[in-house]
Amino acid sequence: MQSKFFDVPGPALITPNRIGDHRGYFVEAFKADWFRENVEDVTFVQDNQSMSAQVGTIRGLHYQSAPFGQGKLVRVLKGAIFDVTVDIRKDSPTFGQWIGANLTAEGGEQLWVPDGFAHGFCILEPNTEVFYKVTNPYSREHDKGVAFDDPEIGIEWPIDLAEAVLSDKDKVQPKLADLNGGIEI
C-alpha cells in the first residue's frame, strides 16, 4: 500500500499494490492494521455503494454532524470519478480548503475523507460504481450538505456545471458561510 498526504492535513490518497498474473490481479484492498498505523486510528462500521448512470452526475458535498460524524474511505469499483473533500472543521487553519483526486476502477486508488470534511464526487464514465467504508452509521437527522458550487470554496470540477445531474437535495445545499465558522467534531 502506498499513501500520499496533501497540503491540507487529514485526507490521504492510498494506492494498494496489485499483484498481476495471467488471470488478472489480486489486491488487498483494505487492511485494518495498516490503515490504523499509516493513516488514522478508526473503525469502519458500514459499507456503502452507489451507481451513477450519467457522466456529469455530482453527489455532494455531504457530511454528518456530531455525534454521527463519518470518516469515509472511497474507491471506485467500475468507471471513474473526480473525488473531492473540503475541510469544514471549526477553527481549522485549512478551513474551506479543498483537495481533489481522480479515482478509477482501473487504478484502484482510494481517498480517505476524515471526519470534519465534506465529501462529494463527479462521475467521469457512464454507470460508475463507487464503494466507501464509513466510520459511523447513517443518521438521516445528521445528514448535512454544502453547495458543491460555492464560489467561496471554488472547487474546479472537471465538467460543465450547467449540465450537472443532481439530487433535489444537492440543488439547494447551504453555502460554507452558512456553517457559522465550521462544524465541531
Ligand SMILES: Cc1cn([C@H]2C[C@H](O)[C@@H](COP(=O)(O)OP(=O)(O)O[C@H]3O[C@@H](C)C(=O)[C@@H](O)[C@H]3O)O2)c(=O)[nH]c1=O
Ligand atoms: C448515505 C445513505 C443514504 N441512505 C438513503 C437515503 C436516501 O433515501 C437514499 C439516497 O441518499 P442520498 O441522496 O443522500 O445519496 P448520496 O447523494 O449518494 O449520498 C452520499 O453522497 C456521498 C457524496 C457521500 O459522501 C455519502 O456519505 C452520502 O452522503 O439512500 C441510506 O439509507 N443510508 C445511507 O448511508
